[in-house]
Amino acid sequence: MQLRKLLVPGLISLALLSGCSLFNSEEDVVKMSPLPQVENQFTPTTAWKTSVGNGIGEFYSNLHPAWQDGNVYAADRRGTVKAVNASDGKEIWKVDLSEKTGFLSSNRPALLSGGVTVSGGHVYVGSEKAQVYALDTSDGSVAWQTKVAGEALSRPVVSDGLVLIHTSNGMLQALNESDGSLKWTANLDMSALTLRGESAPATAYGAAVVGGDNGRVSAVLMQQGQLIWQQRISQATGATEIDRLSDVDTTPVIVNGIVYALAYNGNLTALDLRSGQIMWKRELGSVNDFIVDNNRIYMVDQSDRILALTTDGGVTQWTQSDLLHRNLTAPALYNGYLVVGDSEGYMHWVDINDGHFVAQQKVDSSGFLTEPVVASDKLLIQAKDGTLYAITR
Template sequence: MTEHTAPAAASPVPSRALRFAAIALCAVAVSGCSTVRGWFGNSEKADAKALSEPAKLTDITPSVTVTRLWRTSAGKGEGRLGVRQGPVVADGRVYVAAIKGGVRALDLQSGASIWRHESDLRLSGGPGVGDGLVVVGSLDGDVLALDAATGEQRWTAKVTNEVIAAPTIGQGLVLVRSNDGRVTAFDIASGERRWFWVRELPSLTVRGNDAPVLGPGFVFVGNDDGTLAALALADGRTLWEQAVAQPDGRTELERMADVDGTPVLDEAVLFASSYRHRTMALEGPSGRPLWVSEHGGSNRPALSPHRVVVTDANGTVWALDKFSGTAAWQQPALARRNLSAAVVQGDYAVVGDLDGYLHWLRLDDGEFAARERAGRDPIKGAPVVADGVLVVQTVDGDVSAWRLNQ
């Protein structure tokens, strides 16, 4: 077993809000009430409320037609747990899980049920699939491995904390990231633990994390302290570490720099994005930065041949040049709508929002091309695209598939 820990985060200092409050009280005492009357009147309150509410959707003129192929339910969804359950697609099948409802395999084109594995476990993050296995974790630290063809149980295991990320499967291992900063590697055939790696968590982090990503002999892990680590797949030792964003600031809130979205590996280049509005491209084997952009968020990036698309915490969608990191466009019209990670479908970037809407944006200029509603509940898990079909899951457990009509 290999264990690595990072230095503990610095102790927080008092918030600047205390100083602001003191200044405001001094202003009232010196100037008198008559000079400050109306500062927080109805118009100002209305403006403040408008700035905190999700942006209202405006009518668009669709330039592409989107058709819903099917819709079904995975079971009782995550609700407000913040575990970002999402589907996974492999070999023409969609695999989904729910807090209550077990695991289901569906046909990608029709949505027809292929098998269903009932379970009393509170299954949380979405399933992982690979090498004939479907693996999912639970809110109680259970790991359940099923036969991808039949849904029959292969093995079970246990980790030290809740699992809210989809497991990663490949090269003879199942890698499970638990919410205490630990990555555990299990033998793919037996479920026996091979190694674990630990990263100490900051005092305050964004709720949720995502799966590690595999490279040849590597596993890449985004961490809550803003770093990206490359581990040796054979034994879990750290090969390199790179800060995507520095957790600077006077308060714990200001220092939040989570790399929560799964890094994306494109040939030998790794792309990762941080809650601290930063996205980085790195050489996978060495960790050497290739470029850095001051735009990004805690969701995973999406790649097209020429673009890296990221969503930030403010609800802005950014398209970055894939080879330089330069911003090609931004789309701010979805401000404060709690966007999901983006995914690329054809010539469009697609994001989900807090009201269950899917938005298709043109990759060349960021203009809206289409909008459809997948359900009445938020979309927090990343949509996926396979064989030209987009599949998405809402927090209520609704699963639907969509195709572009060119």
């Protein structure tokens, strides 16, 4: 049960005053699985590593590196954004988005949280302070900065001349890609009890499809901000507050006119893109983004099982259950293998054909929260302490 993303203002004091608990009993407290013994079939190599500020510490943040045209872009929570050469990790430029107060040691942190996204000539990153920044890829200078409706926890998505931002208070906003001006706002609603995190939208055929904290998936016309359809894939039920969480925090995946969406305490669901009608669903939940590739769905569920399922009906093809409750990242598909990181700083390599382990490596002592990113022949992953690694097979 991945409680690291839980955000309910006042929840602790409310529980103490009322005498109720998030958990039914001591049996609900889960233990991390021991590290499985793996006989490496190959040894992954760290091509280079570099520090990107102070990282995210123990805060939840969706910051992860982005790659374009041979350069890698990464950020830390305080406000450092850095561009490095993808081949050797050498710094190209570095900027500090923290607020200057007149005293160098007392700058207010920018609290970057959503991103990083690179598209065209800009690097985009959002913050817990409801700011979205567009930086020039050539030198890191701020091209524009816009205040949005709430915390920008998910990564910005750029499509059709718009920068789409899903804020923590349930708003989907479209900003003009060239100057950051607000084009429209769609209110997707939210629940009183939610997880810390928001779904980034997926785009196709002029529509943006995004998950919401209310258990619904919504499709919005990108040019007008008009709601096309909404479909519920998770219902708030259960005896405890945790059981009733119904967030859809994962990014939907659109393939051949089908929307695949995944809720925390709900279902893995296939929807018709045009109508939003449910085509099939499986009772599986997660907060991690998933992969759809070659008629398969690869995912990490809320208990940290790794699964491969068919896109036709969601039939399970294999399950890897030896990493339960190790707080896995979302998976990456790299060189024919699934790769995940865990909270102890290990990376695990899994054969996509049957789910058995092919390699394991200890990379960083601070651990990982966000998924690896494929950058040509390298695999990028950013640790909680801000160290950015480039891994090769």
